[in-house]
Amino acid sequence: MCSVCGCGQGETRIEGQDHAHPHEHDHPHMHEHEHQHADGSVHSHPHEHGHEHGHSDHAHPHETLHDAQAPHEHAHEHYHVHQGDLHYGLGPAHAHAPGLSQERMVRIEQDILGKNNAYAAENRQYFAEHGLFAINLVSSPGSGKTTLLVKTIEALAGRVPVAVVEGDQQTSMDADRIRATGAPALQVNTGKGCHLDAHMIGHALERLNLADDGLLMIENVGNLVCPAAFDLGEAHKVVILSVTEGEDKPLKYPDMFHAADLMLLNKVDLLPHLAFDVERCIEYARRINPKMEVLKLSAINGEGMERWLAWLTEGVDVAVAARQQNVNLLKKRIAELEAQLAAMG
Amino acid sequence: MHEMSLAESILQIVESAAAAKEFVRVREVRLEIGALAGVEIDALRFCLDVVFNDSVAAGANLEIEPVPGQGFCLDCAESVPIQALYEACPRCGGYLVQATGGTEMRVKNLLVE
Numbered sequence: 001m002c003s004v005c006g007c008g009q010g011e012t013r014i015e016g017q018d019h020a021h022p023h024e025h026d027h028p029h030m031h032e033h034e035h036q037h038a039d040g041s042v043h044s045h046p047h048e049h050g051h052e053h054g055h056s057d058h059a060h061p062h063e064t065l066h067d068a069q070a071p072h073e074h075a076h077e078h079y080h081v082h083q084g085d086l087h088y089g090l091g092p093a094h095a096h097a098p099g100l101s102q103e104r105m106v107r108i109e110q111d112i113l114g115k116n117n118a119y120a121a122e123n124r125q126y127f128a129e130h131g132l133f134a135i136n137l138v139s140s141p142g143s144g145k146t147t148l149l150v151k152t153i154e155a156l157a158g159r160v161p162v163a164v165v166e167g168d169q170q171t172s173m174d175a176d177r178i179r180a181t182g183a184p185a186l187q188v189n190t191g192k193g194c195h196l197d198a199h200m201i202g203h204a205l206e207r208l209n210l211a212d213d214g215l216l217m218i219e220n221v222g223n224l225v226c227p228a229a230f231d232l233g234e235a236h237k238v239v240i241l242s243v244t245e246g247e248d249k250p251l252k253y254p255d256m257f258h259a260a261d262l263m264l265l266n267k268v269d270l271l272p273h274l275a276f277d278v279e280r281c282i283e284y285a286r287r288i289n290p291k292m293e294v295l296k297l298s299a300i301n302g303e304g305m306e307r308w309l310a311w312l313t314e315g316v317d318v319a320v321a322a323r324q325q326n327v328n329l330l331k332k333r334i335a336e337l338e339a340q341l342a343a344m345g
Numbered sequence: 346m347h348e349m350s351l352a353e354s355i356l357q358i359v360e361s362a363a364a365a366k367e368f369v370r371v372r373e374v375r376l377e378i379g380a381l382a383g384v385e386i387d388a389l390r391f392c393l394d395v396v397f398n399d400s401v402a403a404g405a406n407l408e409i410e411p412v413p414g415q416g417f418c419l420d421c422a423e424s425v426p427i428q429a430l431y432e433a434c435p436r437c438g439g440y441l442v443q444a445t446g447g448t449e450m451r452v453k454n455l456l457v458e
Contacts, residue, residue: 106366108452112354254431287440288431 012200013189014207015172116230119198123233126205131213131323133315136232138256139240140249141222144266146174148240148299149217153181155309160316161214165204167196167221174219184208195226198233213320215312228255235315236260242267243274247281250288257288262295264308269298348385351450352392356400358452363401368457371402375454379447380414381430410453415446 111117127134137145146166153162164185166174175187186204188196201218210216218234220227228237239260241249244267250257257263263285265278278296285292295311297304359371374393378384386409397403416427418434419441425434427442434442 103372103456103458104368105454106362106368106457107454108358108362109454110358110452112351112358112450112452115354251431258431290441 012191012193014200014203015175015187113229116198119202120231120233123198123201123205125233126202127216127233127235127319128322128326130210131320132210132216133214133312133319134216134218134232134234135312135315136218136220136227136234136237137240138220138224138227138237138260139222139242140224140245143222143240143242143245144299145219145222145240146177148264148266148297149219150177150181151299151302151305152217152309152312153178153183155305156215156312157182160313161211163208163210163214163216165196165201165208165216165218167200167219169193169221184210190221194221194223195230196220196232197230201232213316213323215316224249224253224256228253228259235319236262238262238264240264240266241281243271243276243278247277248284250281250285254288257285257292260289260292262293262311265294265296267298267300268296268303269301348388349392349396351384351389352396355393355452356396356402359402359455360400362455363457366457368455369401371405371455371457373406373408373456374402374452375408375410375456377410377412377449377451377453379412379449380428381444381447382450384450386411406456412447412449414444416442417445418442 123134126132137149139145149164153164156162162183164175164178164183166172166178166185166187167190168174168187169190169192171189172187175185178185186208188200188204190196190200196218218232237256237260239256239262241263243265250263263282265281271278282294285294293311295304295307297308299305355374355376359374363369363371378386378389390407390409393407397405414427414429416425416434417423418425418437418439420437420439421434423436424445425436425442427435427444427447430444430448431440432442433440
């Protein structure tokens, strides 16, 4: 089950297969370490260690996936008992008077949604290392996301490598439509789940094996509520609102419009047939999010697409340049170290 | 929001800590829930009761520290108290208010044995 929104009985499937794992999640790795502290005292205590796991191909019962206590790659988790704890067993006598309770305070200070954020940070790191501009497309069902993606891929063909992760409760229909354009796509079916989370994206990335220096578009489950709370590691959330949905949506679903940096007002070709107030819609969106960028477009007839494509290619250029800069810095360091080595004779 | 699943996440945090720090019983769980976090406190208490039932935290006392909603109004250039996200500034009525406090949902600490 999704560890935060409670939906989905562990039914996430990636491309029709139960999600394979080479290892069990449900036991922490316990071992003792000796630590020396600044005051010279040394003590050892058991604690959990994060591990990096490679992936092999033995299947694993899926229902434990989202009940995982320990993410399989994560920053070193360390619990130090000394700060603020009252532990009667650590005093000089290493004992407590019989009859008194061993009650002690254990400091946790953990954000309840912290786990998803940790996975998202890993994804963000992956994108940076590979020069990928990743965007998270969110909207109600039926706003025209998939059609927009198909048109976008066709327009960018030959200019920028594009890959797509599709999120839906069931079917691979969206991924099939994307693949028909020639771009790689991976379908994640969330089962009863209502949104994609960073853990799912992490696994999708492993399977996709993306080329460096390109565009990754993540089409989230059609849902104007839940995806707002889940960072996937993307550079931007892009909210797509179609003119058939009513201009008051930004006020009614504020979390989503607050979380997005760009709003695409889609299906503007239909405006002559509707009583949709474009200016009021944009005003509402900017009330919720004063920094919201807005682009009006029609995926079907191409109106406004040039500016959308420019926004995308600019983002890719930034990601590629950042990666190149990191590569150059690392090469420079290697050269410096080699010079030092040479100087040592 | 999704109080039942928040309760389950809280239990996971407690159980992780129990394994790491080797305690067998939780006497009290202290949470910090901000006024702007979108959490219905009564619903959360109810769900925690259910979820703690057969666990290391069965029967534990639940202390929920509320954190008042706080925002920074860009027009007033001042911190203002706010009851809900996306509402107008109580002083000037403008909407350029950024939430600066009261959005947290955390497990603070536990009293254990």
